[in-house]
Amino acid sequence: MAWTAPDEPITRLLIVMPSWVGDTVMATPFLSALRDIPAFADSHITAYLRPGLNDLLSGQPEIDDMIPGRPAGLLGPWRGGRRLAGQSFDAAVLLPNSWRLACTVFLSGIGRRVGYGRDGRSWMLTHAVRCPVAGGWKEPMPAVAYYLNLATYLGATEVAGQARPMRLVCTDEQQESATAILAAEGVAEDEPIALLNPGGNNPAKRWPADRFAALGAWLSSEHGMHVLVNGSPPEADLVQRICSEAAGLAGSATKMIPLTRHRASLGVLKALCDRTRLVITNDTGTRHIAAALGMTQTTNPSHSNPPLGLVTLFGPVAPEWTTLGYDREIEMYDRDSGEVGAIALTAVQSACTKLL
Numbered sequence: 411m412a413w414t415a416p417d418e419p420i421t422r423l424l425i426v427m428p429s430w431v432g433d434t435v436m437a438t439p440f441l442s443a444l445r446d447i448p449a450f451a452d453s454h455i456t457a458y459l460r461p462g463l464n465d466l467l468s469g470q471p472e473i474d475d476m477i478p479g480r481p482a483g484l485l486g487p488w489r490g491g492r493r494l495a496g497q498s499f500d501a502a503v504l505l506p507n508s509w510r511l512a513c514t515v516f517l518s519g520i521g522r523r524v525g526y527g528r529d530g531r532s533w534m535l536t537h538a539v540r541c542p543v544a545g546g547w548k549e550p551m552p553a554v555a556y557y558l559n560l561a562t563y564l565g566a567t568e569v570a571g572q573a574r575p576m577r578l579v580c581t582d583e584q585q586e587s588a589t590a591i592l593a594a595e596g597v598a599e600d601e602p603i604a605l606l607n608p609g610g611n612n613p614a615k616r617w618p619a620d621r622f623a624a625l626g627a628w629l630s631s632e633h634g635m636h637v638l639v640n641g642s643p644p645e646a647d648l649v650q651r652i653c654s655e656a657a658g659l660a661g662s663a664t665k666m667i668p669l670t671r672h673r674a675s676l677g678v679l680k681a682l683c684d685r686t687r688l689v690i691t692n693d694t695g696t697r698h699i700a701a702a703l704g705m706t707q708t709t710n711p712s713h714s715n716p717p718l719g720l721v722t723l724f725g726p727v728a729p730e731w732t733t734l735g736y737d738r739e740i741e742m743y744d745r746d747s748g749e750v751g752a753i754a755l756t757a758v759q760s761a762c763t764k765l766l
Contacts, residue, residue: 528541614725
């Protein structure tokens with residue numbers, strides 16, 4: 411069914427957000443485009459998202475409210491649907507392809523349900539959107555464009571290219587927490603900072619830890635940078651090992667800071683990235699956070715320093731699956747092997763030098 415704006419205004423709109431950090435960041439241009447559609451300009455927009463991601467999106471001007479939750483377990487969609495049913499939403503837009511989330515929204519009884527008609531879920535949507543690429547669902551399409559296509563379906567214009575960059579906003583509370591962490595580690599406000607992100611859910615996407623250690627030692631000794639090393643709580647040992655190996659390579663003066671001892675939330679990580687000059691990361695959510703902050707800095711006339719530089723290490727998944735369009739990102743990928751471990755330390759150092 412084609413989308414037509416209802417006669418009555420859509421007072422309350424639910425946006426079902428993606429589950430992954432990177433996908434959530436890549437959905438921010440969709441949120442911006444949505445607000446420019448007359449039918450949604452004055453709507454009260456609520457984001458339904460995985461717990462923890464609400465901290466990432468805190469401060470986004472397009473969102474009025476957030477409901478953390480995910481329909482886990484056999485009865486998850488029924489329970490989630492009951493919870494949403496009491497919110498009086500006029501319409502819902504589903505960004506992820508999840509069958510369970512479509513079922514949750516279907517069971518909520520929301521009258522208008524928009525999403526991609528795939529994976530056997532079209533019957534649960536009142537407006538099932540067709541595949542936006544001629545090659546079918548398995549053809550690579552950057553997620554930013556994938557989500558923006560839904561905004562176009564709903565009536566958005568000027569959605570191509572840099573007209574809709576990714577955007578993240580840091581709250582005052584998140585900035586204060588980041589400042590407190592840096593102060594506790596002895597980092598002065600005017601000192602240069604780099605951030606390494608050596609982890610990732612998929613071990614095959616991790617650049618070798620010893621090379622991250624060598625890179626950290628080089629950034630500290632050759633460029634005088636404080637080097638933050640980020641990781642999730644289960645990656646604390648990996649983070650500590652990299653910091654220790656870097657100190658062994660460059661001596662006690664090495665300025666390596668393991669962020670895992672501060673248990674920084676995604677919101678605080680966002681604010682820390684906003685303070686860095688350079689981020690080197692595997693292909694994980696931290697890459698998307700950094701790119702979005704760099705794009706936000708580019709459009710902020712009060713930002714005095716050059717936007718942050720970003721080096722992303724790819725493998726085995728090629729970069730074209732998640733093209734971001736950030737002009738201060740250098741994508742590193744060995745096309746002969748497809749393995750992230752084939753990327754040489756010297757090549758990464760050269761990329762860092764170019765961005766610094």
